[in-house]
Amino acid sequence: MGSHQLVALVLFAVTSFVLASDPSPLQDFCVAVDEPHNALFVNGKFCKNPALVTADDFTLGGFNIPGNTSNQLGSFVTPANVNQLPGLNTLGISLVRIDYAPYGLNPPHTHPRATEALVVLKGTLYVGFVTSNPDNRLIAKVLNEGDVYTFPEGLIHFQFNIGKTDAVAFAGLGSQNPGVITIANAVFGSDPRISDVVLAKAFQIDEKLVDYLQAQFWPYIN
Structure with missing residues (x-):
C-alpha cells in the first residue's frame, strides 16, 4: 500500500471513530464565509450562497507535509478545522496532523468542545488522559503504528514520543472548531x-x- 493510500485510509478510519458534538445541520452544507452579504448566519459562521459553492470549499491540501518540530516541545500540530476548511461548517468534525521529534511532546491540554480519536501513523507514542475530580485517575498506554486511542471530550490529555525517531499521528475531533486549552x-x-x-x-x-x-x-x- 502506498503512502498516499495509507494516509487516506487513516483519515477515513479516524473520522469514522468520531461522533459529532456540534448541533446537527438543517441543510446539506453551510460553507463558511467572512462576508455577510447575501449570506445566512449559522452556528457562528455565515453561510456561502449554495449556488456559489465549489469543490474547493471542501478541499484542503498539505496534510502530507511534516510540521516544523524545531521548538521547545518538539511537536507541531497542523489543524484542519472550519477556519482552514470552510466546508466543515455545521458538519461537527475536524482533523489534525501531529508531528513529533524524537522525545517530542504534545503537552497536557483539553478540547472543550470535542472528543478526539487519534491514530498513530508512524513511531511510538505514550499517551493518556486524566479523569475528572475527585479521582483524577491517569489512563495511559503506549501506542505503536496503526493503534488508535480515544480522548474523552474536555479531559486533560497528552502524547509523548518515546522513540528515537520522528513520529506522526492523525486525529479526528467531534467538532468543526474543537478549541484547545494548553494547561501550562x-x-x-x-x-x-x-x-x-x-x-x-x-x-x-x-x-x-x-x-x-x-x-x-x-x-x-x-
Missing part, C-alpha cells in the same frame, strides 16, 4: 497574569517559583 500556557501565560498569590496557593509552591514559571510562558502570548 493557560495557567502561567495568561494575559493579564494570574496573581502570584492565587497560583502559589493553588499549586502549594513558593511565589518566586510562580514568577519563574510565568517568565517561561509569558513571551508566547504576546
Whole structure:
C-alpha cells in the first residue's frame, strides 16, 4: 500500500471513530464565509450562497507535509478545522496532523468542545488522559503504528514520543472548531497574569517559583 493510500485510509478510519458534538445541520452544507452579504448566519459562521459553492470549499491540501518540530516541545500540530476548511461548517468534525521529534511532546491540554480519536501513523507514542475530580485517575498506554486511542471530550490529555525517531499521528475531533486549552500556557501565560498569590496557593509552591514559571510562558502570548 502506498503512502498516499495509507494516509487516506487513516483519515477515513479516524473520522469514522468520531461522533459529532456540534448541533446537527438543517441543510446539506453551510460553507463558511467572512462576508455577510447575501449570506445566512449559522452556528457562528455565515453561510456561502449554495449556488456559489465549489469543490474547493471542501478541499484542503498539505496534510502530507511534516510540521516544523524545531521548538521547545518538539511537536507541531497542523489543524484542519472550519477556519482552514470552510466546508466543515455545521458538519461537527475536524482533523489534525501531529508531528513529533524524537522525545517530542504534545503537552497536557483539553478540547472543550470535542472528543478526539487519534491514530498513530508512524513511531511510538505514550499517551493518556486524566479523569475528572475527585479521582483524577491517569489512563495511559503506549501506542505503536496503526493503534488508535480515544480522548474523552474536555479531559486533560497528552502524547509523548518515546522513540528515537520522528513520529506522526492523525486525529479526528467531534467538532468543526474543537478549541484547545494548553494547561501550562493557560495557567502561567495568561494575559493579564494570574496573581502570584492565587497560583502559589493553588499549586502549594513558593511565589518566586510562580514568577519563574510565568517568565517561561509569558513571551508566547504576546
